Amino acid sequence: MPETQPPIDVSRLPLAEIEAAIAERRRPPVERWNPAHCGHSDMRIDREGRWWHAGRRIERDALVRLFASVLRREPDGSHVLVTPAEKLDIEVEFAALRVTALAIEGDGEGQRIAVQLNSGEAAVIGPETPLLMREDLPVIALRGGLEASFERPVYYELAELALANDPPGIWSAGTFFLLSAS
Template sequence: MADTDTKTGLDGVIAAAKTQAPGRGLPPVHLWNPAHCGDIDIFIRKDGVWFHEGTPIGREALVRLFSTVLRKDPDGFHLVTPVEKMKIRVEDAPFVATRVDREGAALKFLTNVGDEVEAGPETGIRVEMDADSGEPRPYLHVRRGLEALITRPVFYELVEMAEERQGPEGPELGIESNGAWFPLGPPGLHVL
C-alpha cells in the first residue's frame, strides 16, 4: 500500500508531495479527485507568508513542498493528495513574484516558493486597479489557475521595461513576453 494511502491530514499532504521524484516536475494534482475531507488551518497571507494554526511556517522547504500540492477549485484553494482534499484560506494570491529578468523575448519570473515562470500566452500578466486607491495590483499566472502577486519593486521593473502601443481605446503602456502583449494599466493612464 502506498504511503499516501495510510497517512491523512498534514502527514498525508507531506507524503504525497514527496512522492514526486526530483526533476520530474510537479505532482499531478489536477488528475487527483479525492473526496473533500474538510478544512485545514493553513492560511496564506497576501505577502506570501504561510501560516499553520496561526503560526508562520518557518521551514521554507515545507512551504515549497505544500505549494506543489496546492490546487484552485471553483470553491477555493485546497491541498490535494490522491486520497484527500483539504481546503485552506488564501488572502489574495497564493504566491508572490519576487524577481523578473528579461532574457531575449521572454520575461522570466521567480516566485517566493521557487517556481520559475516565463510570461507568455499561457502564463499571462494581468493588472487590476484598486477601486478606492487607484493603485495597480499586478498578477502573474503561474499554473492551473494559481497566480502570484507581483511585488511592487518587480512591477516597477516592468514599468521601466514597458513601451507604449496604440490600443483600441487609446494609448496603453505594456510589455511583451514570448509574443504576448500585457497592458500594465488602463488605456491612457500613463499619459496623465
C-alpha cells in the same frame, strides 16, 4: 523530507536553460487527484504571500515549496491542498504564489521575461502564462488557475519596464500585456 527538485533560480540561467528547466520539472498531478474533502487545513496565505498555520508564520521556504506543490485552485475559485488521500481547504487572501525575481532577455517585441516563484518553479510570461490585472495589481496566471502576485521590488522592476512603453505595458514571448486597470 529533503527536496528532490531544487528551486529554479532565474538569476543564474539564460532564458533557454530556464525554459528547459521548466519543461523538465515534475509536478504532482494534483489536477487528477479527487479525494474526499477532509476539512480546513488551518492554513492561509496572506496578501503579501506569507504562509501561516494555526496563526504562526511558516518560516521554512522548503516547507512552503512542499505545500505549494500540492496546491490547487478549484472551479469555484477556492484553494485546496490535495494529495491522493485527502483534500483540505486553505485560505488565500489575494494570490496563492509570489514572483520573487525576473529574468529579461531581448527588447521590444522580441523581449521574453521569465519569473521565479516562491514555489521553486519558474514561468515565462506569454500566451500560456499571461500577465493580468486584478484589483489594480499585476498577477500572472499559472497552471490550473493559480495566480502569482509580485513582491514589491519585482513589481517596481516590472513597472519600470512597463513605463518605457506607451501605453504602459510589457512585451514577452511575442505578446503585449497592458499594465493598467482600464
